[in-house]
Amino acid sequence: xSKVEMTVNGRSVSGDVEDRTLLVHFLxxxxxxxxxxxGCDTSQCGACVVHVDGKAVKSCTMLAAQAxxxxxxxxxxxxAGGELHPVQAAFKEHHGLQCGFCTPGxxxxxxxxxxxxxxxxxxKTVRAELEGNICRCTGYHNIVKAVLAATEQxxxxxxxxxx
Amino acid sequence: xYETSYHRAESVEEAAKKxxxxxxxxxxxxxxxxxxxxxQRLASPDALIDLRHIPDMKGISINGKDVRIGAATxxxxxxxxxxxxxxxxxxASLAGHIGDPHVRHMGxxxxxxxxxxxxxxxxxxxxxxxxxxxxxxxxxxxxDFFAGMFETALEEDEIITAVSFTAPxxxxxSKFPNPASRYAMAGVFVARTGDDVRVAVTGAGMDGxxxxxxxxxxxxxxxxxxxxxxxxxNEGEMLSDIHGSAEYRANLVKxxxxxxxxxAG
Ligand SMILES: Cc1cc2nc3c(=O)[nH]c(=O)nc-3n(C[C@H](O)[C@H](O)[C@H](O)COP(=O)(O)OP(=O)(O)OC[C@H]3O[C@@H](n4cnc5c(N)ncnc54)[C@H](O)[C@@H]3O)c2cc1C
Numbered sequence: 001x002s003k004v005e006m007t008v009n010g011r012s013v014s015g016d017v018e019d020r021t022l023l024v025h026f027l028x029x030x031x032x033x034x035x036x037x038x039g040c041d042t043s044q045c046g047a048c049v050v051h052v053d054g055k056a057v058k059s060c061t062m063l064a065a066q067a068x069x070x071x072x073x074x075x076x077x078x079x080a081g082g083e084l085h086p087v088q089a090a091f092k093e094h095h096g097l098q099c100g101f102c103t104p105g106x107x108x109x110x111x112x113x114x115x116x117x118x119x120x121x122x123x124k125t126v127r128a129e130l131e132g133n134i135c136r137c138t139g140y141h142n143i144v145k146a147v148l149a150a151t152e153q154x155x156x157x158x159x160x161x162x163x
Numbered sequence: 164x165y166e167t168s169y170h171r172a173e174s175v176e177e178a179a180k181k182x183x184x185x186x187x188x189x190x191x192x193x194x195x196x197x198x199x200x201x202x203q204r205l206a207s208p209d210a211l212i213d214l215r216h217i218p219d220m221k222g223i224s225i226n227g228k229d230v231r232i233g234a235a236t237x238x239x240x241x242x243x244x245x246x247x248x249x250x251x252x253x254x255a256s257l258a259g260h261i262g263d264p265h266v267r268h269m270g271x272x273x274x275x276x277x278x279x280x281x282x283x284x285x286x287x288x289x290x291x292x293x294x295x296x297x298x299x300x301x302x303x304x305x306x307d308f309f310a311g312m313f314e315t316a317l318e319e320d321e322i323i324t325a326v327s328f329t330a331p332x333x334x335x336x337s338k339f340p341n342p343a344s345r346y347a348m349a350g351v352f353v354a355r356t357g358d359d360v361r362v363a364v365t366g367a368g369m370d371g372x373x374x375x376x377x378x379x380x381x382x383x384x385x386x387x388x389x390x391x392x393x394x395x396x397n398e399g400e401m402l403s404d405i406h407g408s409a410e411y412r413a414n415l416v417k418x419x420x421x422x423x424x425x426x427a428g
Contacts, residue, residue, distance in 0.1 A: 002169065019169040019211075020201075043199045046265060055239070055268040061198045062269065065169035066191070066213060113264065131345065132263025 009077030026064035035075040046133035049105040056112035075104035087150040096146035098137035119155030165207040185210035193269035231327040234273025253334035273323040282346035286372035290363035291352035294328040331356040335426035337419045349415035353423040358383045367412040388421035
Protein backbone atom coordinates (compact mmCIF):
# COMPACT_ATOMS: atom_id res chain seq x y z
CA UNK A 1 0.00 0.00 0.00
CA SER A 2 1.14 3.50 -0.76
CA LYS A 3 -0.30 6.93 -0.41
CA VAL A 4 -0.88 8.34 -3.88
CA GLU A 5 -1.40 12.06 -4.37
CA MET A 6 -2.31 13.82 -7.58
CA THR A 7 -4.41 16.64 -8.96
CA VAL A 8 -7.59 15.47 -10.64
CA ASN A 9 -9.72 17.99 -12.52
CA GLY A 10 -8.01 20.78 -10.62
CA ARG A 11 -8.59 19.28 -7.20
CA SER A 12 -5.83 17.82 -4.99
CA VAL A 13 -6.71 14.24 -4.12
CA SER A 14 -4.99 11.41 -2.31
CA GLY A 15 -5.67 7.83 -1.45
CA ASP A 16 -4.07 4.80 0.16
CA VAL A 17 -4.02 2.17 -2.55
CA GLU A 18 -2.24 -1.06 -3.39
CA ASP A 19 0.71 -0.31 -5.66
CA ARG A 20 -0.82 -2.48 -8.40
CA THR A 21 -3.93 -0.27 -8.59
CA LEU A 22 -4.52 0.97 -12.12
CA LEU A 23 -5.15 4.66 -12.64
CA VAL A 24 -8.60 3.92 -14.07
CA HIS A 25 -9.60 2.02 -10.91
CA PHE A 26 -8.26 4.79 -8.71
CA LEU A 27 -10.39 7.30 -10.61
CA UNK A 28 -13.54 5.18 -10.67
CA UNK A 29 -13.45 3.38 -7.36
CA UNK A 30 -11.57 5.71 -5.05
CA UNK A 31 -12.68 9.05 -6.45
CA UNK A 32 -16.08 7.97 -7.80
CA UNK A 33 -15.30 9.44 -11.21
CA UNK A 34 -17.07 6.76 -13.22
CA UNK A 35 -17.13 8.73 -16.47
CA UNK A 36 -13.86 7.07 -17.45
CA UNK A 37 -14.76 3.60 -18.71
CA UNK A 38 -13.02 0.27 -18.83
CA GLY A 39 -13.74 -1.26 -22.20
CA CYS A 40 -11.38 -3.93 -23.42
CA ASP A 41 -9.01 -3.71 -20.44
CA THR A 42 -6.21 -4.77 -22.83
CA SER A 43 -4.83 -1.38 -23.95
CA GLN A 44 -6.64 -1.44 -27.27
CA CYS A 45 -10.00 0.33 -27.17
CA GLY A 46 -9.36 3.74 -25.60
CA ALA A 47 -12.59 3.94 -23.55
CA CYS A 48 -10.33 4.72 -20.57
CA VAL A 49 -8.45 7.66 -22.11
CA VAL A 50 -7.72 10.53 -19.71
CA HIS A 51 -5.14 13.30 -19.84
CA VAL A 52 -2.05 13.05 -17.65
CA ASP A 53 -0.02 16.25 -17.59
CA GLY A 54 -1.95 17.36 -20.66
CA LYS A 55 -1.42 14.23 -22.74
CA ALA A 56 -3.95 11.55 -23.65
CA VAL A 57 -3.09 8.17 -22.13
CA LYS A 58 -4.88 4.88 -21.56
CA SER A 59 -5.64 4.84 -17.84
CA CYS A 60 -6.04 1.04 -17.88
CA THR A 61 -2.38 0.79 -18.85
CA MET A 62 -0.91 2.98 -16.15
CA LEU A 63 -0.66 2.49 -12.41
CA ALA A 64 -2.10 5.15 -10.15
CA ALA A 65 1.38 5.29 -8.60
CA GLN A 66 2.89 6.12 -12.00
CA ALA A 67 0.55 9.11 -12.16
CA UNK A 68 1.42 10.28 -8.64
CA UNK A 69 2.11 14.01 -8.46
CA UNK A 70 0.70 14.51 -11.96
CA UNK A 71 -2.22 16.61 -13.18
CA UNK A 72 -5.02 14.39 -14.42
CA UNK A 73 -8.08 15.49 -16.38
CA UNK A 74 -11.04 13.18 -16.87
CA UNK A 75 -14.24 13.62 -18.87
CA UNK A 76 -15.82 15.10 -15.72
CA UNK A 77 -13.26 17.90 -15.77
CA UNK A 78 -13.92 19.20 -19.27
CA UNK A 79 -17.08 21.23 -18.91
CA ALA A 80 -16.46 24.58 -17.26
CA GLY A 81 -19.18 26.24 -15.19
CA GLY A 82 -21.96 24.03 -16.49
CA GLU A 83 -21.12 24.78 -20.15
CA LEU A 84 -20.24 21.78 -22.29
CA HIS A 85 -16.72 21.80 -23.72
CA PRO A 86 -16.86 22.51 -27.50
CA VAL A 87 -15.95 18.87 -28.23
CA GLN A 88 -18.73 17.61 -25.96
CA ALA A 89 -21.18 20.01 -27.58
CA ALA A 90 -20.11 18.89 -31.06
CA PHE A 91 -20.57 15.20 -30.18
CA LYS A 92 -24.11 16.06 -29.02
CA GLU A 93 -24.88 18.25 -32.02
CA HIS A 94 -23.58 15.74 -34.60
CA HIS A 95 -24.73 12.66 -32.72
CA GLY A 96 -21.21 11.26 -32.50
CA LEU A 97 -22.41 8.30 -30.45
CA GLN A 98 -24.98 5.59 -30.18
CA CYS A 99 -24.57 3.51 -27.03
CA GLY A 100 -22.17 6.05 -25.56
CA PHE A 101 -19.75 3.64 -23.96
CA CYS A 102 -16.70 4.78 -25.94
CA THR A 103 -17.69 8.45 -25.83
CA PRO A 104 -15.68 9.67 -22.80
CA GLY A 105 -12.49 8.21 -24.29
CA UNK A 106 -13.36 9.51 -27.76
CA UNK A 107 -13.89 13.01 -26.42
CA UNK A 108 -10.66 13.00 -24.37
CA UNK A 109 -8.78 11.72 -27.44
CA UNK A 110 -10.41 14.38 -29.62
CA UNK A 111 -9.48 17.22 -27.26
CA UNK A 112 -5.88 15.96 -27.19
CA UNK A 113 -5.67 15.66 -30.97
CA UNK A 114 -7.14 19.12 -31.55
CA UNK A 115 -4.62 20.58 -29.07
CA UNK A 116 -1.69 18.81 -30.72
CA UNK A 117 -2.63 19.89 -34.21
CA UNK A 118 -3.17 23.50 -33.11
CA UNK A 119 -6.75 23.44 -34.29
CA UNK A 120 -5.89 22.30 -37.84
CA UNK A 121 -7.27 18.89 -38.79
CA UNK A 122 -8.63 17.22 -41.88
CA UNK A 123 -10.73 14.09 -42.14
CA LYS A 124 -7.84 11.80 -43.00
CA THR A 125 -5.81 12.97 -40.01
CA VAL A 126 -8.77 12.62 -37.65
CA ARG A 127 -9.34 9.05 -38.81
CA ALA A 128 -5.65 8.19 -38.40
CA GLU A 129 -5.56 9.86 -34.98
CA LEU A 130 -8.55 7.77 -33.83
CA GLU A 131 -6.44 4.62 -34.19
CA GLY A 132 -6.47 4.05 -30.42
CA ASN A 133 -10.22 4.50 -29.90
CA ILE A 134 -12.67 1.83 -30.91
CA CYS A 135 -16.40 2.38 -31.43
CA ARG A 136 -18.58 -0.59 -32.29
CA CYS A 137 -21.79 1.37 -33.05
CA THR A 138 -21.31 4.40 -35.21
CA GLY A 139 -18.93 3.38 -37.97
CA TYR A 140 -17.05 6.55 -36.90
CA HIS A 141 -18.79 8.82 -39.42
CA ASN A 142 -20.46 11.14 -36.96
CA ILE A 143 -17.51 10.99 -34.59
CA VAL A 144 -15.25 12.33 -37.34
CA LYS A 145 -17.86 14.98 -38.18
CA ALA A 146 -18.05 16.05 -34.56
CA VAL A 147 -14.27 16.28 -34.17
CA LEU A 148 -13.98 18.37 -37.34
CA ALA A 149 -16.81 20.66 -36.25
CA ALA A 150 -15.23 21.14 -32.83
CA THR A 151 -11.86 21.80 -34.45
CA GLU A 152 -13.42 24.50 -36.57
CA GLN A 153 -15.07 26.05 -33.57
CA UNK A 154 -12.00 25.91 -31.36
CA UNK A 155 -9.74 27.17 -34.17
CA UNK A 156 -12.27 29.89 -34.84
CA UNK A 157 -12.31 30.84 -31.19
CA UNK A 158 -8.50 31.00 -31.14
CA UNK A 159 -8.57 33.23 -34.21
CA UNK A 160 -11.04 35.60 -32.61
CA UNK A 161 -8.93 35.74 -29.46
CA UNK A 162 -5.83 36.51 -31.52
CA UNK A 163 -7.45 39.35 -33.45
CA UNK B 164 -2.29 -8.39 -11.81
CA TYR B 165 -0.35 -9.97 -8.97
CA GLU B 166 0.76 -7.75 -6.14
CA THR B 167 3.80 -5.62 -6.67
CA SER B 168 5.49 -2.58 -5.20
CA TYR B 169 6.25 0.66 -7.00
CA HIS B 170 9.43 2.72 -6.67
CA ARG B 171 10.16 5.91 -8.55
CA ALA B 172 13.81 6.64 -9.29
CA GLU B 173 15.16 10.13 -9.82
CA SER B 174 18.54 9.07 -11.20
CA VAL B 175 20.10 6.13 -13.04
CA GLU B 176 22.24 5.28 -9.99
CA GLU B 177 19.20 5.29 -7.73
CA ALA B 178 17.31 3.02 -10.12
CA ALA B 179 20.19 0.50 -10.26
CA LYS B 180 20.48 0.56 -6.49
CA LYS B 181 16.76 -0.02 -6.02
CA UNK B 182 16.92 -2.93 -8.46
CA UNK B 183 19.77 -4.38 -6.41
CA UNK B 184 17.62 -4.55 -3.28
CA UNK B 185 14.54 -5.97 -5.03
CA UNK B 186 14.17 -9.73 -5.33
CA UNK B 187 12.48 -10.11 -8.68
CA UNK B 188 12.26 -6.49 -9.74
CA UNK B 189 11.74 -5.03 -13.19
CA UNK B 190 12.24 -1.59 -14.62
CA UNK B 191 9.15 0.14 -15.96
CA UNK B 192 9.35 3.03 -18.42
CA UNK B 193 6.19 3.75 -20.42
CA UNK B 194 4.60 0.55 -19.20
CA UNK B 195 2.91 0.03 -22.59
CA UNK B 196 4.26 -3.48 -22.82
CA UNK B 197 4.97 -4.36 -19.21
CA UNK B 198 1.65 -3.30 -17.63
CA UNK B 199 -0.50 -5.30 -20.11
CA UNK B 200 1.83 -8.27 -19.59
CA UNK B 201 1.43 -8.01 -15.82
CA UNK B 202 -2.34 -7.67 -16.17
CA GLN B 203 -2.33 -10.96 -18.07
CA ARG B 204 -0.21 -12.44 -15.27
CA LEU B 205 2.51 -13.29 -17.77
CA ALA B 206 4.93 -11.27 -15.64
CA SER B 207 4.87 -10.79 -11.89
CA PRO B 208 7.76 -8.62 -10.75
CA ASP B 209 7.67 -8.02 -7.00
CA ALA B 210 9.00 -4.51 -7.53
CA LEU B 211 8.68 -1.98 -10.32
CA ILE B 212 11.43 0.61 -10.60
CA ASP B 213 10.11 3.57 -12.60
CA LEU B 214 12.63 5.14 -15.01
CA ARG B 215 10.20 7.60 -16.59
CA HIS B 216 11.12 10.54 -14.37
CA ILE B 217 14.90 10.39 -14.66
CA PRO B 218 15.95 13.69 -16.28
CA ASP B 219 19.27 12.30 -17.65
CA MET B 220 17.37 9.69 -19.66
CA LYS B 221 15.10 12.12 -21.47
CA GLY B 222 15.39 14.25 -24.55
CA ILE B 223 16.96 14.38 -27.99
CA SER B 224 20.27 16.11 -28.69
CA ILE B 225 21.57 16.72 -32.17
CA ASN B 226 25.03 17.95 -33.05
CA GLY B 227 25.45 18.16 -36.81
CA LYS B 228 24.71 14.60 -37.89
CA ASP B 229 25.28 13.08 -34.46
CA VAL B 230 22.06 12.16 -32.76
CA ARG B 231 21.51 11.02 -29.19
CA ILE B 232 18.10 10.01 -27.89
CA GLY B 233 17.56 9.41 -24.17
CA ALA B 234 16.06 6.01 -23.41
CA ALA B 235 13.05 7.49 -21.60
CA THR B 236 12.13 9.69 -24.58
CA UNK B 237 8.61 8.87 -25.71
CA UNK B 238 7.57 7.84 -29.20
CA UNK B 239 5.52 11.06 -29.40
CA UNK B 240 8.60 13.18 -28.62
CA UNK B 241 10.68 11.41 -31.28
CA UNK B 242 7.84 11.74 -33.81
CA UNK B 243 7.33 15.45 -33.20
CA UNK B 244 10.96 16.59 -33.10
CA UNK B 245 11.42 18.91 -36.08
CA UNK B 246 15.21 18.90 -35.58
CA UNK B 247 15.34 15.12 -35.71
CA UNK B 248 13.03 15.03 -38.71
CA UNK B 249 15.43 17.37 -40.51
CA UNK B 250 18.48 15.10 -40.08
CA UNK B 251 16.89 11.66 -39.89
CA UNK B 252 13.29 11.65 -41.15
CA UNK B 253 13.08 7.85 -41.17
CA UNK B 254 13.21 7.50 -37.40
CA ALA B 255 10.77 10.35 -36.73
CA SER B 256 8.26 8.87 -39.13
CA LEU B 257 8.77 5.40 -37.66
CA ALA B 258 7.97 6.69 -34.16
CA GLY B 259 4.83 8.42 -35.45
CA HIS B 260 3.45 5.11 -36.68
CA ILE B 261 3.88 3.09 -33.50
CA GLY B 262 0.54 1.99 -32.08
CA ASP B 263 -1.75 4.97 -31.47
CA PRO B 264 -1.41 8.49 -30.00
CA HIS B 265 -2.04 7.37 -26.42
CA VAL B 266 0.55 4.58 -26.60
CA ARG B 267 3.02 7.05 -28.15
CA HIS B 268 2.56 9.47 -25.24
CA MET B 269 3.79 6.83 -22.79
CA GLY B 270 5.93 4.29 -24.66
CA UNK B 271 9.68 4.92 -24.82
CA UNK B 272 12.49 4.03 -27.18
CA UNK B 273 14.43 2.35 -24.36
CA UNK B 274 11.46 0.17 -23.44
CA UNK B 275 10.89 -0.82 -27.03
CA UNK B 276 14.44 -1.96 -27.70
CA UNK B 277 14.84 -3.60 -24.27
CA UNK B 278 11.74 -5.63 -25.01
CA UNK B 279 12.88 -6.53 -28.56
CA UNK B 280 9.47 -7.73 -29.70
CA UNK B 281 9.99 -9.44 -33.07
CA UNK B 282 7.33 -7.11 -34.54
CA UNK B 283 8.51 -3.86 -32.88
CA UNK B 284 9.58 -0.99 -35.11
CA UNK B 285 12.59 0.59 -33.39
CA UNK B 286 14.91 -2.44 -33.56
CA UNK B 287 14.94 -2.12 -37.38
CA UNK B 288 15.99 1.53 -37.13
CA UNK B 289 18.72 0.76 -34.59
CA UNK B 290 20.21 -1.95 -36.79
CA UNK B 291 20.00 0.01 -40.05
CA UNK B 292 21.41 3.16 -38.46
CA UNK B 293 24.25 1.21 -36.85
CA UNK B 294 23.24 2.74 -33.52
CA UNK B 295 25.10 2.40 -30.25
CA UNK B 296 23.01 1.36 -27.25
CA UNK B 297 24.32 3.08 -24.11
CA UNK B 298 23.70 1.49 -20.75
CA UNK B 299 24.71 2.30 -17.19
CA UNK B 300 27.51 -0.25 -17.64
CA UNK B 301 28.75 -0.08 -21.25
CA UNK B 302 28.08 0.71 -24.87
CA UNK B 303 26.72 -2.03 -27.13
CA UNK B 304 26.59 -1.95 -30.93
CA UNK B 305 23.04 -2.57 -32.21
CA UNK B 306 24.39 -5.54 -34.19
CA ASP B 307 25.42 -7.21 -30.91
CA PHE B 308 22.42 -6.03 -28.91
CA PHE B 309 19.46 -7.79 -30.50
CA ALA B 310 19.86 -11.48 -29.79
CA GLY B 311 16.68 -13.11 -31.10
CA MET B 312 12.99 -12.89 -30.18
CA PHE B 313 12.53 -10.89 -26.98
CA GLU B 314 16.25 -11.48 -26.25
CA THR B 315 18.92 -8.80 -25.91
CA ALA B 316 22.47 -8.50 -24.65
CA LEU B 317 21.19 -6.71 -21.52
CA GLU B 318 21.94 -8.14 -18.11
CA GLU B 319 19.07 -8.42 -15.62
CA ASP B 320 19.80 -5.16 -13.82
CA GLU B 321 21.26 -3.21 -16.76
CA ILE B 322 19.62 0.08 -17.75
CA ILE B 323 19.57 1.50 -21.27
CA THR B 324 20.27 5.19 -20.81
CA ALA B 325 20.37 6.37 -24.43
CA VAL B 326 20.92 5.42 -28.05
CA SER B 327 23.16 7.31 -30.45
CA PHE B 328 23.94 7.23 -34.15
CA THR B 329 25.23 9.30 -37.01
CA ALA B 330 22.39 10.28 -39.30
CA PRO B 331 22.76 8.77 -42.77
CA UNK B 332 22.48 10.82 -45.96
CA UNK B 333 19.16 9.21 -46.71
CA UNK B 334 16.81 6.95 -44.84
CA UNK B 335 13.22 5.79 -44.70
CA UNK B 336 11.07 3.22 -42.95
CA SER B 337 8.14 1.43 -44.48
CA LYS B 338 5.88 -0.92 -42.58
CA PHE B 339 2.89 -3.04 -43.32
CA PRO B 340 1.02 -2.82 -40.02
CA ASN B 341 -1.09 -5.63 -38.71
CA PRO B 342 -4.58 -4.13 -39.17
CA ALA B 343 -5.56 -4.89 -35.57
CA SER B 344 -2.44 -4.33 -33.47
CA ARG B 345 -0.48 -1.90 -35.69
CA TYR B 346 2.69 -3.87 -34.95
CA ALA B 347 4.72 -4.65 -38.06
CA MET B 348 3.79 -7.65 -40.22
CA ALA B 349 6.93 -6.55 -42.00
CA GLY B 350 8.82 -3.30 -41.52
CA VAL B 351 11.95 -2.32 -43.42
CA PHE B 352 14.34 0.48 -42.51
CA VAL B 353 16.74 1.54 -45.26
CA ALA B 354 19.71 3.82 -44.57
CA ARG B 355 22.25 5.03 -47.10
CA THR B 356 25.48 6.98 -46.82
CA GLY B 357 27.45 6.96 -50.08
CA ASP B 358 27.60 3.37 -51.27
CA ASP B 359 27.14 2.04 -47.74
CA VAL B 360 23.55 0.82 -47.59
CA ARG B 361 21.87 -0.97 -44.70
CA VAL B 362 18.55 -2.74 -44.86
CA ALA B 363 17.04 -3.96 -41.58
CA VAL B 364 13.85 -5.98 -41.36
CA THR B 365 11.45 -6.35 -38.44
CA GLY B 366 8.17 -8.22 -38.01
CA ALA B 367 9.02 -10.96 -40.44
CA GLY B 368 12.06 -12.90 -39.23
CA MET B 369 11.77 -16.02 -37.06
CA ASP B 370 14.66 -14.77 -34.92
CA GLY B 371 13.48 -11.17 -34.75
CA UNK B 372 15.09 -8.21 -36.45
CA UNK B 373 17.75 -8.95 -39.11
CA UNK B 374 19.79 -7.30 -41.85
CA UNK B 375 19.07 -8.30 -45.44
CA UNK B 376 22.64 -8.35 -46.64
CA UNK B 377 21.96 -9.49 -50.19
CA UNK B 378 19.78 -6.43 -50.70
CA UNK B 379 22.41 -4.18 -49.10
CA UNK B 380 25.09 -5.16 -51.60
CA UNK B 381 22.73 -4.88 -54.57
CA UNK B 382 21.69 -1.39 -53.43
CA UNK B 383 25.26 -0.32 -52.77
CA UNK B 384 25.94 -0.13 -56.50
CA UNK B 385 22.41 0.78 -57.60
CA UNK B 386 20.21 2.54 -55.03
CA UNK B 387 16.87 1.94 -56.72
CA UNK B 388 13.88 -0.26 -55.95
CA UNK B 389 14.54 -2.14 -59.21
CA UNK B 390 17.85 -3.40 -57.77
CA UNK B 391 15.80 -5.78 -55.62
CA UNK B 392 14.10 -7.48 -58.55
CA UNK B 393 15.18 -11.08 -58.63
CA UNK B 394 16.19 -11.04 -54.95
CA UNK B 395 14.24 -12.73 -52.17
CA UNK B 396 14.64 -13.31 -48.44
CA ASN B 397 14.80 -16.92 -47.35
CA GLU B 398 11.22 -18.08 -46.71
CA GLY B 399 12.52 -20.75 -44.36
CA GLU B 400 13.61 -18.00 -41.95
CA MET B 401 10.31 -16.07 -41.98
CA LEU B 402 7.59 -16.14 -39.32
CA SER B 403 4.43 -18.01 -40.07
CA ASP B 404 1.33 -17.44 -37.93
CA ILE B 405 -2.40 -16.71 -38.14
CA HIS B 406 -1.61 -13.25 -39.50
CA GLY B 407 0.40 -14.44 -42.46
CA SER B 408 2.40 -17.32 -43.89
CA ALA B 409 6.18 -17.28 -44.32
CA GLU B 410 5.70 -16.96 -48.07
CA TYR B 411 3.43 -13.93 -47.61
CA ARG B 412 5.87 -12.29 -45.22
CA ALA B 413 8.82 -12.88 -47.53
CA ASN B 414 6.94 -11.04 -50.25
CA LEU B 415 5.97 -8.23 -47.86
CA VAL B 416 9.62 -7.71 -46.90
CA LYS B 417 10.55 -7.11 -50.51
CA UNK B 418 7.62 -4.78 -51.14
CA UNK B 419 8.30 -2.78 -47.96
CA UNK B 420 11.99 -2.56 -48.85
CA UNK B 421 11.14 -1.22 -52.30
CA UNK B 422 8.76 1.35 -50.82
CA UNK B 423 11.37 2.47 -48.30
CA UNK B 424 13.98 2.90 -51.05
CA UNK B 425 11.54 4.93 -53.15
CA UNK B 426 10.73 7.10 -50.15
CA ALA B 427 14.38 7.62 -49.19
CA GLY B 428 14.94 8.77 -52.78
C1 LIG C 1 -2.06 -0.88 -28.29
C2 LIG C 1 -0.56 -0.95 -28.47
C3 LIG C 1 -0.03 -0.88 -29.74
C4 LIG C 1 1.35 -0.94 -29.94
N1 LIG C 1 1.83 -0.87 -31.21
C5 LIG C 1 3.16 -0.94 -31.43
C6 LIG C 1 3.70 -0.83 -32.75
O1 LIG C 1 2.97 -0.62 -33.73
N2 LIG C 1 5.03 -0.91 -32.90
C7 LIG C 1 5.88 -1.07 -31.83
O2 LIG C 1 7.09 -1.13 -32.03
N3 LIG C 1 5.40 -1.16 -30.57
C8 LIG C 1 4.07 -1.09 -30.34
N4 LIG C 1 3.60 -1.16 -29.05
C9 LIG C 1 4.56 -1.28 -27.93
C10 LIG C 1 5.03 0.08 -27.47
O3 LIG C 1 5.89 0.63 -28.45
C11 LIG C 1 5.80 0.05 -26.14
O4 LIG C 1 5.92 1.38 -25.75
C12 LIG C 1 7.18 -0.51 -26.13
O5 LIG C 1 7.24 -1.80 -26.65
C13 LIG C 1 7.73 -0.61 -24.72
O6 LIG C 1 8.13 0.64 -24.25
P1 LIG C 1 7.70 1.11 -22.79
O7 LIG C 1 8.49 2.34 -22.53
O8 LIG C 1 6.26 1.19 -22.70
O9 LIG C 1 8.33 -0.06 -21.91
P2 LIG C 1 7.76 -0.86 -20.63
O10 LIG C 1 6.50 -1.53 -20.97
O11 LIG C 1 7.80 0.03 -19.46
O12 LIG C 1 8.92 -1.93 -20.49
C14 LIG C 1 9.12 -2.96 -21.47
C15 LIG C 1 10.32 -3.82 -21.05
O13 LIG C 1 11.53 -3.08 -21.19
C16 LIG C 1 12.22 -2.96 -19.95
N5 LIG C 1 12.77 -1.59 -19.94
C17 LIG C 1 12.07 -0.43 -20.14
N6 LIG C 1 12.90 0.61 -20.19
C18 LIG C 1 14.16 0.11 -20.01
C19 LIG C 1 15.46 0.71 -19.96
N7 LIG C 1 15.64 2.03 -20.14
N8 LIG C 1 16.53 -0.11 -19.76
C20 LIG C 1 16.36 -1.44 -19.60
N9 LIG C 1 15.15 -2.06 -19.64
C21 LIG C 1 14.08 -1.29 -19.84
C22 LIG C 1 11.19 -3.24 -18.89
O14 LIG C 1 11.79 -3.80 -17.74
C23 LIG C 1 10.29 -4.25 -19.60
O15 LIG C 1 10.83 -5.53 -19.52
C24 LIG C 1 2.23 -1.09 -28.81
C25 LIG C 1 1.68 -1.14 -27.53
C26 LIG C 1 0.32 -1.09 -27.35
C27 LIG C 1 -0.25 -1.15 -25.95
